[in-house]
Amino acid sequence: MSGRLAQYKPPEELANAQLTGQFVIPSDDVWPAALTDLGTHCPLGLWVHGHEQLPRLTARAVAVTGNRAATAQALACTQAFATAFTEAGHTVTAKRVHLPHR
Structure with missing residues (x-):
């Protein structure tokens, strides 16, 4: 390998x-x-x-998805959303999505 x-x-x-x-x-x-x-x-x-x-x-689950090429701004917004959902009593699940390059 x-x-x-x-x-x-x-x-x-x-x-x-x-x-x-x-x-x-x-x-x-x-x-x-x-x-x-x-x-x-x-x-x-x-x-x-x-x-x-x-x-x-x-x-009370909420799924958060994103892509591997996320910008710093997108990551910050995602973290803020996930934190707000958690503080509201939701379980946050996450998955990264790989989007093909265009």
């Missing part, structure tokens, strides 16, 4: 992730039922960090 993948150590990274989170799949009791509505776009699983119950966290 070369480049960035040369540093990738899946077993070690998985062990570290399991110390602070839990991986849940659609057949788990805590799986958010609303994700099933996504059909074939439903994720295979979710990493859940923290000790709260997933159904309680997802009852």
